[in-house]
Amino acid sequence: MRSSRLLSILLLLQTRRQLTARELADELEVSLRTIYRDVEALAAAGVPVYADQGRAGGYRLVEGYRTRLTGLTEQEAAALFLVGMPGAAAALGLTAETSAAELKLLAALAPDQRDRAGRLKNRFHLDLPAWYRDAETSPQLSAVADAVLHDRRVRVRYRRWEEPREVERVLEPYGLVLKNGIWYVVAATPGGLRTYRVSNILELTPTDEEFERDADFSLAQFWQDHLEGFDRIRYTGEAVLKVSPRLAMKMYDVSFPALVKAVAAAVPEPGGSVVVTIPIESVANAATTLSRFGDAIEVLEPEELRTELRDLGQRIRDLYS
Incomplete structure (x- = not known):
């Protein structure tokens, strides 16, 4: 949509200070003619954007101009860089969304805060899998995540430890948990809330059936209780x-x-x-x-x-x- 593209141009200029028409066109995957029209539309709307001429020129915003369209405070935006998980976002199929969110976060910061956010991003890294173990590949993860976000039932064929090894289930997925590089889905079943290892889902069929989740459900609390219960059962x-x-x-x-x-x-x-x-x-x-x-x-x-x-x-x- 054009409105989204106009906002992206505004945030890109605010974040990177100066970009040529070609750089904007490549970033947004549109033609040069489209960029020219969009910049004219921004100027007509009152955004103080202008063009520097010459080989080192490009589009810029008037010094000091910043949009507040993100709705984030500087402190909130800076803090979010510490909890970013690009690996997890990619596994969930949210790479593009993560990049867009990062751009908006940067746009919410003043220049000096933007530099600090860059340092946070480049100097802190979260590596989730445990030592001597690779992160699991979970082909059904993005489909499970979509069902979690939209409160939709899914039909799955699941591999478990006990006989029969393969079973079919209808799940109402409440949430996803990433622990030591392994994804688990917490789902409601006729027998109550259960935890399933996503990599053990052999087949998944989405449905259009929506479910109503328990308004009092807390994923963090459930997972903590699950871990404590697991330890009680595990140690004999x-x-x-x-x-x-x-x-x-x-x-x-x-x-x-x-x-x-x-x-x-x-x-x-x-x-x-x-x-x-x-x-x-x-x-x-x-x-x-x-x-x-x-x-x-x-x-x-x-x-x-x-x-x-x-x-x-x-x-x-x-x-x-």
Whole structure:
């Protein structure tokens, strides 16, 4: 629409101070003739735009002129640069919208604030995936996001862990959560609110059926409750461990939050070793996790875990004998 293009020209000139007709035409993907007409329309509407002649010339706004069409204060616009997630925006199919929003944010700033916003953008970077893990590819993500935004039901074929592995569901998607590079959709089902891993959605069929979401629903609160409930279900027991002095001194390098937290709160024994109690998911899972520490950790309890580790060590020894 022409009105949108006129606003874009205004914001571009306000942000970049001077642009040639060719640069504006390339930026907006229109012809030079269209740019000439649009600039004349802006001038006729009272916008103080003028052209500098010569090889270094171009269109400019009168010094000091700034539009307030964005409706953002300088502080609000500057703060938003700290929470930008270009990777997430691209995954949601919002790359163009993000670029347009960034332009409007920059236009809301005075020149000195604009420089500061540029520094914030170039000096702070958010990298969501955890170490040793790539971000998941979720082909259905943009379709799920569209359904979330428009409160529309979707029919999906979903792959889960238990049998039957593939099931069909009708979901009312309430919101999307990005955790460690993995997208999850929170959706209402006949059985209540559930969480689904978006990468496990094998097929998705949009519908025109709108649903009415619970007005009291809070995505942030739901997710917090979900994480706490997941931990309660996940941990089925405890293990008492004796951590060697050399490992206790290197907890800053260990990617095992429960162990790190327990060691930090413990009082070392004479000699530097530390005895701690940590929650475990299962004996088999704990054995696999703890085996990577070799002889730096000794399991004191439960006896079943000691036996599982001994058997695991024997199987490994047999394999390489």
